[in-house]
Amino acid sequence: MNKIIFYLVAICSLLFITACSVIMFPVGDSAIVNEIPAIISQSSKIKELYYEEEPDATVYSGGVKIESLSKVWLKDSVLKTEDEISFYKDDELLYAETVGQLYDYDTLDHRSYYIGPYPEQANLHTSNFYENIGLPRDQTILWYSDRVILDLNTVKEDIHNEEECLIAEILKNNSGSTEVWISKVSGLPVKIVNNYNGNTSVREYHDFKIGEGAVPDSDLLISPDAIIF
Numbered sequence: 001m002n003k004i005i006f007y008l009v010a011i012c013s014l015l016f017i018t019a020c021s022v023i024m025f026p027v028g029d030s031a032i033v034n035e036i037p038a039i040i041s042q043s044s045k046i047k048e049l050y051y052e053e054e055p056d057a058t059v060y061s062g063g064v065k066i067e068s069l070s071k072v073w074l075k076d077s078v079l080k081t082e083d084e085i086s087f088y089k090d091d092e093l094l095y096a097e098t099v100g101q102l103y104d105y106d107t108l109d110h111r112s113y114y115i116g117p118y119p120e121q122a123n124l125h126t127s128n129f130y131e132n133i134g135l136p137r138d139q140t141i142l143w144y145s146d147r148v149i150l151d152l153n154t155v156k157e158d159i160h161n162e163e164e165c166l167i168a169e170i171l172k173n174n175s176g177s178t179e180v181w182i183s184k185v186s187g188l189p190v191k192i193v194n195n196y197n198g199n200t201s202v203r204e205y206h207d208f209k210i211g212e213g214a215v216p217d218s219d220l221l222i223s224p225d226a227i228i229f
Contacts, residue, residue: 032155032166035184036148039166042187043145049074050209050219051141051188063090072140075215077106079136099125102222105136113226122227141189141205144170144180153177160191161206186210 053070060066065088073080082100086093097116103109114122137143153172158165164184171178176196180189188210192203209215222228 032157036152036155036166036168039182039184039187040145040148043142046074046137046142046188046210047076048209048211048214049140049142050207050215051205052207054204054206064088065091073215073219074136074140074142075217075220077104077136078220079103079105079139080220081139097121098226100222100226102220103136103139105134111222111228113222113228115223115226119227122229125229141192144178144189144192145182145187147171148180148182163190165190 050071050073052072055067055069057065057067067086067088069084069086071082071084080100080102082098084096084098086096088094095117097114097118100113100115102111102113112125114125137146147170148168151170151172153169155166155168158167158181160181160183165181166184168180168182169177170180176194176198179191179193179195181191181193182188183190186208188205188208190205194201
């Protein structure tokens with residue numbers, strides 16, 4: 001009889017703990033998690049996309065500054081990327097150059113090109129085409145969107161540039177994790193924060209164009225001034 005009472009008490013205790021856990025679970029957090037599939041599904045349907053990455057500037061001794069702006073165009077199986085690199089001396093522009101690559105993932109046609117005042121520098125820029133064979137969206141910020149559902153660890157909300165975002169923590173391991181700031185409006189990552197081994201890097205994206213007609217065929221042309229290599 002005593003054993004039966006003991007088991008009944010134990011079962012009731014477990015049920016009480018479980019009930020308390022459900023009641024104590026933050027409702028806000030649960031609501032945020034439930035939002036993710038609908039928000040992410042917006043980006044899964046994207047066939048045409050354009051965006052820019054916030055310029056990255058490095059200042060060297062002597063007042064020399066190098067600023068790089070990255071641009072990405074995606075249309076079906078075609079991916080075009082450009083890095084516009086500007087060289088400054090004491091805030092005065094010395095010259096600018098563009099290094100670009102164009103891929104067709106259906107035909108595997110690939111061209112790298114250079115636009116700038118020093119054609120001899122074209123061969124200094126190596127191509128990573130053979131590392132990029134796969135889905136063209138995997139070479140864009142859409143890769144992070146696709147990983148969220150598969151590899152979500154935690155999620156919360158915040159505001160970025162006056163835009164409501166979900167902050168999804170993914171790729172968590174013993175070294176750190178990646179935070180993906182996803183716009184609730186577009187479902188696109190607007191900010192990526194990598195924090196591994198105590199080192200933090202931040203990349204921000206803007207000037208998005210999404211959907212049919214966002215990338216006209218003319219945007220996928222290479223300038224006649226470019227040197228193909």
